Amino acid sequence: MKHKHIFNKIIQLILKDIAKENGYSPQKVIQDFASGSMEFVVEFWQKIYAIYGEQYNDVYRCPGCKKFELDFVEHNGSIADFLEDEKH
Ligand SMILES: [Zn+2]
Numbered sequence: 826m827k828h829k830h831i832f833n834k835i836i837q838l839i840l841k842d843i844a845k846e847n848g849y850s851p852q853k854v855i856q857d858f859a860s861g862s863m864e865f866v867v868e869f870w871q872k873i874y875a876i877y878g879e880q881y882n883d884v885y886r887c888p889g890c891k892k893f894e895l896d897f898v899e900h901n902g903s904i905a906d907f908l909e910d911e912k913h
Contacts, residue, residue, distance in 0.1 A: 828890055836884065836893040839872045840865070859886050859893075867911045874904050882907075 837855065843865050844854040858865060873881060873895070881895040882904045 828887055828892070828894075830887060830890060830892040830894050832881075832895040833892040835876075836895070839869060842872070843868050859891075867908065870904055870908060874908060879904055 840855045841851040844851040881897050882901040883896040883898040886893050
């Protein structure tokens with residue numbers, strides 16, 4: 826079955842921005858993020874939150890298409906709370 830993964834493009838753009846801001850190559854940041862690195866997770870969610878608010882709180886990479894996708898998972902809780910906790 827073919828998936829759409831409508832958020833893949835914006836997620837890639839956000840990761841490229843983060844790479845630029847931190848002086849890394851986009852490939853490195855995208856690769857690290859895809860393999861579960863927590864290094865840029867806070868920055869990533871700050872940017873997602875700025876665009877979508879609380880609509881999404883989960884990101885994954887489709888194993889079949891190797892594309893990123895956003896999701897909302899009830900038990901993940903609020904992104905605003907997560908970002909607030911990260912400040913302290
Ligand atoms: Zn897919």
